[in-house]
Amino acid sequence: MTETLRLGYIPLIDAAPFFIAQSLGFAEAEGLVLDLRPAPSWSALRDMLAMGAVEAAQMLSPVPVAAALGLGASQARFEALQLLNANGDVIGVSRALAATMRAAGHPFDFADARTAGAALLAAAGARLRIGVPFPFSMHAELVHYWLENLGLPLPAELDIRTVPPPRMTEALAAGEIDAFAVGEPWGSQAVERGVGELLLPGTAIWAFAPEKVLAVRQGWADENEDLAGRLMRAVWHACGWLGAPENRFLVSDLLSGPDRLPIAAEVIDRALSGRMVISAEGEERESANMIVFSGGAATFPWRSQAAWIGAQLARRYGLDPVAAAQSAAEVYRPDLYRRHLRAAGADLPGASAKLEGALTAPTAVASERGQMILPADRFFDCRIFDPDAAGA
Amino acid sequence: MTRPLSIVVVEKDRDRARMIVDGLREAGAHEVVVIGDEVGLARRIAERNPDIVLIDLASPSRDVLEELTLATAPMERPVAMFVDRTDGGLTRAAIEAGVSAYxxxxxxxxxxxPILDAAIARFxxxxxxxxxxxxxxxxxxERKVIDRAKGLLMRARNIDEDAAYALLRKTAMAQGRKIADVAQALVTAAELLK
Incomplete structure (x- = not known):
């Protein structure tokens, strides 16, 4: 029987799995009609999900974790059924800051987080204000992790603040912020308007960072097992299609449009191809894995990813990191991923948690069918996060 | 005697802001302040340390308010979105009216x-x-586009206005589209062929 599911999203490139599931028949194959509902802000989207205005939503990977820790304005609890994508963030700086950094010899290689961090701190001096889309976002986590682990003194006035992405370019132009971390296409927009330059891809800080998740209200997937399975399979097939290199040019055209993503196909293609334009002068930089939808268990919701986010948030907001990592791990649901996607053809890793940051190159690991290749997931400072010793 | 409540309304449009403030004043003697500028929103709200913040549900700047709920913010008293904590009827009414309250x-x-009731009514x-x-x-x-399409048809096919409109209507019905959409397609095509 055909059922309709309401899905909330923010018009960003990583909402792509929903559009592809709907328009290429992956939802239909599961007997689903997807009613896609755009939201004006992350808090509005979270509330739509909490209030039952949508059954599932695209969500920033830290939002279900923050909710589990009792952080934020909402009392609702959520679960992440799978990742929608990994990576996709960029860090950029104002033109003024970029000029100072270039004068000091920084090459804007769009690759080395350590030298970029040192150059940024040196150029910023006593005050550095960085815009991020939401307090609970991978953008915020990456910026905090990066700056705090450079081993350098931080500016006396370091302010990592929320700026809605549609306002990011304006805020940078008006001098309200000196730098930003956003998802594409917003970073490229700042470059296009000539107010900012791109400094780093998020992957330079964490090579494989969970970016957006498919989120539902706590308990929904267990109470609606059949529906949840159908939704997950439709989205998972869409992610697989999105990750296939031969589909890349179709993707940008399918996604660009007033009722889809109000973004030019050419700009969407920059993130998908990993060929980024970093300055108004048109300098290009190649960057692998800019945004990842499939391959190597890319959409598998590792409990260790949630634990890492939980431990980070706990440290920042003064909570017990061990307890936080544990509660965090519970809201990512690899068990449902296994149950619902095994039959659809997903190869599944042998474990549901891993050492985060341990892989410096793509590595073969045990999977249910034998072996699978996991992508590199190193942190820029080569630290390894062990979810079982999260307090350390 | 209780002290008046301090309310911040986040609204860019002056006329809309005035209507909301008027509505709130009718609900009692409260201190109502409007913040119309999005620059430094979190800091400006924190400085006022209000009891209630009202913001359009559709405003992207709502995400900035999330910062106010974090313990490290200057406003020490914790803030919550009211919808989680009150009865369902009021919550639904607020969402339908398009207002979020912190x-x-x-x-x-x-x-x-009473304040929320007044806010909901105004929103x-x-x-x-x-x-x-x-x-x-x-x-x-739509009217403008249809007029232009009619003009194009009248010149191209040498027909009068009524016939041009009838042709548009017939085409729209045959294709299951709106007359305005067919007219728009025609106008766009004519511009491309110029």
């Missing part, structure tokens, strides 16, 4: 409810006005 923890419901009215304005604009735009 409320300092511990504010008693009997003090809060609902504003939403209705906005919808009507949009519908009027759209109708005007």
């Amino acid at each position: 409320v300092v923890d511990g504010l008693r419901p009997e003090r809060l409810t 609902a009215l504003l939403q209705k006005m906005r919808a009507e304005l949009a519908a009027t604009r759209r109708a005007l735009e």
Whole structure:
């Protein structure tokens, strides 16, 4: 029987799995009609999900974790059924800051987080204000992790603040912020308007960072097992299609449009191809894995990813990191991923948690069918996060 | 005698802001301040340290308010979105009216409810006005496009206005589309062929 599911999203490139599931028949194959509902802000989207205005939503990977820790304005609890994508963030700086950094010899290689961090701190001096889309976002986590682990003194006035992405370019132009971390296409927009330059891809800080998740209200997937399975399979097939290199040019055209993503196909293609334009002068930089939808268990919701986010948030907001990592791990649901996607053809890793940051190159690991290749997931400072010793 | 509540309304549009403030004043003697500028929103709200913040549900700047709920913010009293904590009817009414309210923890419901009722009434009215304005604009735009399409058809096929309109209507019905959409397609095509 055909059922309709309401899905909330923010018009960003990583909402792509929903559009592809709907328009290429992956939802239909599961007997689903997807009613896609755009939201004006992350808090509005979270509330739509909490209030039952949508059954599932695209969500920033830290939002279900923050909710589990009792952080934020909402009392609702959520679960992440799978990742929608990994990576996709960029860090950029104002033109003024970029000029100072270039004068000091920084090459804007769009690759080395350590030298970029040192150059940024040196150029910023006593005050550095960085815009991020939401307090609970991978953008915020990456910026905090990066700056705090450079081993350098931080500016006396370091302010990592929320700026809605549609306002990011304006805020940078008006001098309200000196730098930003956003998802594409917003970073490229700042470059296009000539107010900012791109400094780093998020992957330079964490090579494989969970970016957006498919989120539902706590308990929904267990109470609606059949529906949840159908939704997950439709989205998972869409992610697989999105990750296939031969589909890349179709993707940008399918996604660009007033009722889809109000973004030019050419700009969407920059993130998908990993060929980024970093300055108004048109300098290009190649960057692998800019945004990842499939391959190597890319959409598998590792409990260790949630634990890492939980431990980070706990440290920042003064909570017990061990307890936080544990509660965090519970809201990512690899068990449902296994149950619902095994039959659809997903190869599944042998474990549901891993050492985060341990892989410096793509590595073969045990999977249910034998072996699978996991992508590199190193942190820029080569630290390894062990979810079982999260307090350390 | 209880002290007046301090309310911040986040609204860019002056006329909308005035209507909301008027509505709130009718609900009692409260200190109402409007912040229209999005620059430094979190800091400016924190400086006022209000009991209640009201913001349009559709405003992207709502995400900035999330910072106010974090313990490290200058506002020390924790803030929550009211919708989680009150009865379902009020919540639904607020969402339908398009208003979100952030409320300092511990504010008693009997003090809060009249203000929220007033806010909901005003936001609902504003939403209705906005919808009507949009519908009027759209109708005007459609009318303009249809007139241009008629003009094109009259010249190209040497027919009169009524016949041109009839042709548009017939085509729209045959294709299951709106007349305005067919007219738009024709106008776009004519511009491309120029």
